Amino acid sequence: MSDHRFRVCRFRLRDVLATAAITLALVACGGSDADNGSNDTSGDDAPSAANEAQSIFIEQGCAECHGEQGEGSGEPRTEIAGTRMIIQAFTTRVRNGRGAAMPGYSEEQVSDEEIELLHDWLRTN
Numbered sequence: 001m002s003d004h005r006f007r008v009c010r011f012r013l014r015d016v017l018a019t020a021a022i023t024l025a026l027v028a029c030g031g032s033d034a035d036n037g038s039n040d041t042s043g044d045d046a047p048s049a050a051n052e053a054q055s056i057f058i059e060q061g062c063a064e065c066h067g068e069q070g071e072g073s074g075e076p077r078t079e080i081a082g083t084r085m086i087i088q089a090f091t092t093r094v095r096n097g098r099g100a101a102m103p104g105y106s107e108e109q110v111s112d113e114e115i116e117l118l119h120d121w122l123r124t125n
């Protein structure tokens with residue numbers, strides 16, 4: 001009796017673990033694919049995420065003030081390549097802007113996913 005119960009439990013646990021593993025794998029490998037709807041073959045995920053991030057950076061005008069690689073435009077504090085800001089601070093800065101020099105961006109202009117892409121790209125630039 002108790003043996004039977006134990007087996008039921010183990011099956012459930014295994015299901016939960018399997019589901020968790022699949023979910024993790026999807027999140028880890030499919031994050032950027034889900035964003036752009038394209039189906040990149042795994043392996044060139046990193047370059048395509050970088051390309052997409054730079055396109056956003058240029059399209060949204062970030063590059064005009066921050067340089068095409070985030071290297072800065074010569075204005076103070078515009079160098080953001082290699083940023084060590086954590087994602088929360090980075091997002092807040094993009095949403096709220098800063099003073100007159102840095103405009104804020106609404107979610108319609110740049111989504112949270114796009115900000116994350118930009119953050120990932122800039123950190124490793």
Ligand code: HEC
Pocket residue numbers: 057060061062063064065066075076077078080083085090093094098099101102103105110118
């Ligand atoms: C009109 C020029 C301009 C545009 C466009 C612009 N920025 Fe900025 N940004 C600035 C300036 C200037 C600062 C420095 C503000 C300060 O600290 O006084 C700044 C600061 C930042 C910071 C904080 C850097 C730090 O270390 O404190 C981040 C992150 C940032 N910008 C990201 C972006 C992103 C992403 C975009 C596009 C979605 C963007 N900016 C568009 C001018 C701009």
